Amino acid sequence: MCGCSDKNSVDLQKIKLYLIMAKYEVKKKWLGKGTATNFTDGNGSTLSIGWDNASQNDMARAYEEFNGAEAFINKIEKSSEKAKTKKPSKDISKD
Numbered sequence: 895m896c897g898c899s900d901k902n903s904v905d906l907q908k909i910k911l912y913l914i915m916a917k918y919e920v921k922k923k924w925l926g927k928g929t930a931t932n933f934t935d936g937n938g939s940t941l942s943i944g945w946d947n948a949s950q951n952d953m954a955r956a957y958e959e960f961n962g963a964e965a966f967i968n969k970i971e972k973s974s975e976k977a978k979t980k981k982p983s984k985d986i987s988k989d
Contacts, residue, residue, distance in 0.1 A: 918953035933960035
C-alpha cells in the first residue's frame, strides 16, 4: 500500500499553494537558540521544527495547519498584484 491515508502524510499541493501566497520566517527571538518545537493537530498528525534550520515548507505547514505556530513564525503575505507605476498621460490633442 502507498500509505496515503497515514496520519502524517503531507498534501504537497497545499504546501505549494501556501508558498505561492506567502513567505514564512522564524521570529527573531527563536533564532540561534538551537531549539525545536513539536506541533500536534487534532487528527494525530505531528511536525517537529528546528528553528535554526527550518524550511519554508515546514514553516508554511506549521503556520497553516497546526495551532500555536503563530507564536514562532511570521507570515509575510505576497502581493497579488505587482506594483504598478503610473506613466504621466500625454496630451495628444492638437490646438
